[in-house]
Amino acid sequence: MSTPQTHDDAQASVHAATRLRAMISDGELPPGAKLSEESVARTLGISRNTLRESFTTLAAETLVVRIPHRGVFVTEPSAADVRDLYAARRIIESGAVLWGEMDDALLGRLREIVCAALDAKRTGDVAVMADANQDFHRTLVSAPGSASLLSGMDRVLARMRLVFHMMAEDPQFHARYAVRNAEVLAALEDGAGERAAQLLRDSLTAARDELLHRLG
Structure with missing residues (x-):
């Protein structure tokens, strides 16, 4: 009989x-990485039983996958994942823009993020640019003031980090979207x-x- 939690x-x-989700989102755990129970439990300072519960949560969010007789691995996204x-994102983010509260404070934060992304574009700092672009989209979703919505967006963005690994060989990928984000901001500043x-x-x-x- 199992012991009640x-x-x-x-x-x-x-x-x-939460820690593991952040490590995936920050790129510390790339797609396909095997998550050793012993090593991860030691790093997080928890029991292996507690870690298994965490893996169950992340598996439900499709951030990790359990493979019988092999272990737990960070998910490698498929075309179906990208479409999903x-x-x-098209619904969540556009809804936040249309019905969220785009006040001066939020616009100021977006302006700072866009400036950071464009500065990184000029210096060729892909990692900073990628982080700024993610922060831009997360900040947009903060506009409605819903913690539940933002929590859902955080899970989406963690999965997006896994997707973006496939674009590592194209340093201009994030640059293109830094420019597009600047265009979105300009429209918001115009009240459009x-x-x-x-x-x-x-x-x-x-x-x-x-x-x-x-x-492909």
Whole structure:
């Protein structure tokens, strides 16, 4: 008979899942990486039983996959994953732009992010550019003020990190979308929400098609 999970165990499992999700999002755990129970549990300072609960959470989010007799691996995205993610993003992000509260503080934050991305474009710093672009989209989704919506977006963006690994050989990929994000911001600053939403949808569609082309 299995031992019932205590409140502390459940909290530790949630915390571990959050840590692992962030490690995937930050690129510390790339697609296809094997997650050794012993090593990961030691790194996170938790029991292997607690870690297995975390793996169950991440598997449900399709961030990891369990392969019988082989172990747990970070997911390698497929074309179906790309289509699914961008279908969700087109709805979530354009909805946030159309119905969120784009106040001066939020526009100021977006302006800082775009400037950072364009500066990184000029210096050729792909990692900074990629991070800024992700931050731009996350900040857009913060506009409605919904913690639940933002939490969902964080899970989407963690999966997106796995997708973006396939574009590592194209340093201009993130540069193209830094420019597109600047165009979205300009429309928002002009108070043209519908135009901003359309530019955003066009940008997401273009990125999806580029990724699908790379997958063949």
